[in-house]
Amino acid sequence: MPTRDKLLEVIALQTEVAGLGLELDLDLGRLLDRVVKRTLSLVDADGAALEMAEGDEMVYRAAAGMAEGSLGLRLKRSHSLSGLCVAQGRALCCDDALLDPRCDRAACERLGLRAMVVVPLRHHGVTVGVLKAMSKRAGHFEDRHLSLLGLVSQLVAAAMYFATRYAPGELFHKATHDGLTDLPNRSLFLDRLHASLAQALRDGQPLAVMMLDMNGLKLINDGFGHRAGDAALLEFARRLVGGLRQSDVAARLGGDEFGVLLRPLAADGGLEATMQRLAAHLDGSFAFEGRLLQIGASIGAACFPEDGVDLSRLIELADQRMYRHKRGLQQAHA
Known part of the structure; x- marks a missing residue:
């Protein structure tokens, strides 16, 4: 049986989830992140992941600890x-996963995982995914760990139900x-x-990763409140999507951070011209409750294959170049 202290941890997580739901109207992505992070200490694990069943694959939709770099990883069911x-x-x-x-x-082997436990996540009576705890040590997990994860999985399933109560298909989207x-x-x-990098490695077609920081959000939040900040984020997202092609992918990575996947690369002027056009499209004022608020973007990019063939390296380079651009803008306005 789980110890009293561990059961109290489950209760604390339940309280957190309830608070998160009230605050964010059950933002499922952030909920899943919170659960996997708390799972580490709950079962003394080195890593944790929440995997969703999508077609004939299992996809990492939240990850912590030794699995943190594996978001988006796909395994054959x-x-x-x-x-x-x-x-x-x-x-x-x-x-022992090796045996x-x-x-x-x-x-x-890639993760360095030796032992694991997985418990099902059920949504509308169907098992839609799993909560997984991982250890670098063979034979680490016991029945008490399974019991604890089972309690957490029931908690997550209940949250998923309320977060997607209008249609089961919203689970993946949320x-x-x-x-x-x-x-x-x-x-x-x-x-x-x-997926795009794997395809690019096969067909030799170039792609680019862009990292963007929205400039001006802190000033707007501090000066006009978070409603104005949310309006600024929405306007920035609208402009970002409007400045891209249908084949490109724009994402909000968190806070004022955004990312873009460009594939294929535009032939008209190359990546530098694309970045300049996008920066001009993003920069400028917008109206909020009778005021004009200013937003803009710092942008950095990295290309396959010129800058490398490793995804982590491409993201790191794009991030470094974005911060270099940001420092240049700050110096210009100093």
């Missing part, structure tokens, strides 16, 4: 313990889109980047 959990609708435990034929051994702007969130953006 037929070759993973998570997929088996969905098929059977019951909790499963693996003592267990039910596991995707290659994926486990888990993969930003609640304010309705743009893809970080999880879905990384998913699209993984």
